Amino acid sequence: MKLTVNLPKNPYDIIIQKDSLAQVGDWVKDLWKPQKIAIITDDHVASLYLETVKTSLEKAGFESIAFVFPEGESSKNLETVNQAYEFLVKEDMTRSDGIIALGGGVVGDLAGFVAATYMRGIHFLQVPTSLTAQVDSSIGGKTGVNTPFAKNMVGSFYQPDGVLIDPQTLKTLGKRELIEGMGEVVKYGLIDDVQLWKDLKQMDGSIDSILEHAENIIYRSCEVKRKIVVEDELDKGVRLYLNFGHTIGHAIEATAGYGQVMHGEAVAIGMVQVSRVAENKGLMPAGITDQVVAMCQKFGLPTSHQPWKADELYEALTHDKKARGKSIQLILVPKLGSAAIHSIPMEEMKDYLEQ
Structure with a gap:
């Protein structure tokens, strides 16, 4: 291919x-x-x-x-x-x-x-x-x-x-190393590829299932990334969609100590946390958080992190590359298979860190 x-x-x-x-x-x-x-x-x-x-x-x-x-x-x-x-x-x-x-x-x-x-x-x-x-x-x-x-x-x-x-x-790959890659795959289904999401729902979540469907998973994920990169090579517009779950995810990686929480694990936790708060704010449809949690759990991805230190996480995400002055470009999923940029004051990110 x-x-x-x-x-x-x-x-x-x-x-x-x-x-x-x-x-x-x-x-x-x-x-x-x-x-x-x-x-x-x-x-x-x-x-x-x-x-x-x-x-x-x-x-x-x-x-x-x-x-x-x-x-x-x-x-x-x-x-x-x-x-x-x-x-x-x-x-x-x-x-x-x-x-x-x-x-x-x-x-x-x-x-x-x-x-x-x-x-x-x-x-x-x-x-x-x-x-x-x-x-x-x-x-x-x-x-x-x-x-x-x-x-x-x-x-x-x-x-x-x-x-x-x-x-x-x-x-x-070790089991944990393979599973963490599914954090990014799940993200691609959520932000752009409904068919990939359907394919993931049909899988049983086992290691054997991931390996059996690897070529399709890789191809569909790469196609989403290819399409977005061609449209926005330098990360000034739609390429930001690829950062769904990453703002909080990167903060978790940094505060936990690099390598303690793997990247795909942190992305999964970030997607769940952002979805839950955005859903409560009426910015994402009711029920989507439950779908994200269920998909992550099926593949063995974490959906929460402890200890959750909101102040440390907030300090870390103020250095995020998606920050623009005193605002930050948060990525949300207004409907399955579609992403949107939601620009908010940096201070509002504290709401997204509430447990």
């Missing part, structure tokens, strides 16, 4: 194909001239897939090197970025060379940021191996790292030259 992200300055394809990881070299050969390639990955993914990718690249005529950092959200920071810069300099990487991000969302965001900023930008490719990365973070060009103040506070928009998705990699 193939989707094309038709951006005017940098169009690229998303390839979704089982067992494609072993053929990554042939894919790259169609996109890049012979060059040195730095594979950026974490130590867990490296133990599973690095040799497969390196072998395939070298068979296709590419020289490959690897920068491997410790797994987890706690590594997604400027310290790791600086270590990557030092590695690239020592390996004599030039602007004619490229970077491949091999891994989940943390790897993709960090590697993309390194590619965007090293020598003012060298080209790169995304090879996502987690469900969250395959359906969301590998597409659209958002790169970035966390700071003590907020998630993804430092970053840039920098599109890849292509995205290669092998659904078979999901079989090596």
Whole structure:
């Protein structure tokens, strides 16, 4: 399966194909001239897939090197970025060379940021191996790292030259890691794709069911993201729809300590919390919160978080990138399969943090 992200300055394809990881070299050969390639990955993914990718690249005529950092959200920071810069300099990487991000969302965001900023930008490719990365973070060009103040506070928009998705990699994810990716999938059904929502309702929520329906889940999710990114590449309008549940979700991730609550888990909690309060305010239809809760619970996603420290969460979300002066762009779902931007004073976000 193939989707094309038709951006005017940098169009690229998303390839979704089982067992494609072993053929990554042939894919790259169609996109890049012979060059040195730095594979950026974490130590867990490296133990599973690095040799497969390196072998395939070298068979296709590419020289490959690897920068491997410790797994987890706690590594997604400027310290790791600086270590990557030092590695690239020592390996004599030039602007004619490229970077491949091999891994989940943390790897993709960090590697993309390194590619965007090293020598003012060298080209790169995304090879996502987690469900969250395959359906969301590998597409659209958002790169970035966390700071003590907020998630993804430092970053840039920098599109890849292509995205290669092998659904078979999901079989090596841990149960929690696979389930958290469903937070983003559920979001896509809510904001844009009623058919995806119907497909999710027909699934039994088990790990086997997720893996069995992986290609359809990935394709439909990527199609929603592709469509929105093409319409609004730089996050100034409808691309904000993709942030449903993220305003509170990011605050939960930051206050809990990066990595303690996984991204998709935080998004699920954020979607439930926003929906409940918006429904009470008459801004979302009655009953939609119950549907969101039921869907999240079916797939094993959390719908609440403890300890709930409203003051700390509010302080964290004041640094959210969706803030505009003293207001914030909150995303709501006025009906299933449709999203809307609701601009409110920042102070009103305190209502959305009430338990």
